[in-house]
């Protein structure tokens with residue numbers, strides 16, 4: 488029985504490994520989606536940044552019409568961001584979150600949560616503000 492489950496697990500792992508941001512290894516969780524992220528400017532600044540997410544299903548198809556929420560946290564300091572990013576659906580499986588307000592230099596963790604129909608997914612992107 489374990490043998491039949493294993494290929495599915497490997498496929499999920501491979502899908503998660505595709506997503507990255509700034510070359511940092513992103514922490515992956517089990518998800519119905521594959522997330523990719525870019526941040527503008529790059530490298531990010533202290534202040535207001537914009538992140539764009541590309542959302543795909545596990546077959547690699549763009550996921551349109553999803554609901555996303557984006558939560559920047561600074562775990563080492565135990566605080567979040569003073570502003571909640573507003574997410575705009577750009578179409579074609581692209582979503583823009585702004586402002587991603589990173590108010591200090593250092594390591595941030597930006598968690599994006601997505602849902603579409605019965606599908607759910609979540610991913611954390613580590614972001615270093617130099």
Ligand SMILES: [Cu+2]
Pocket residue numbers: 561564566591593
């Ligand atoms: Cu801080």
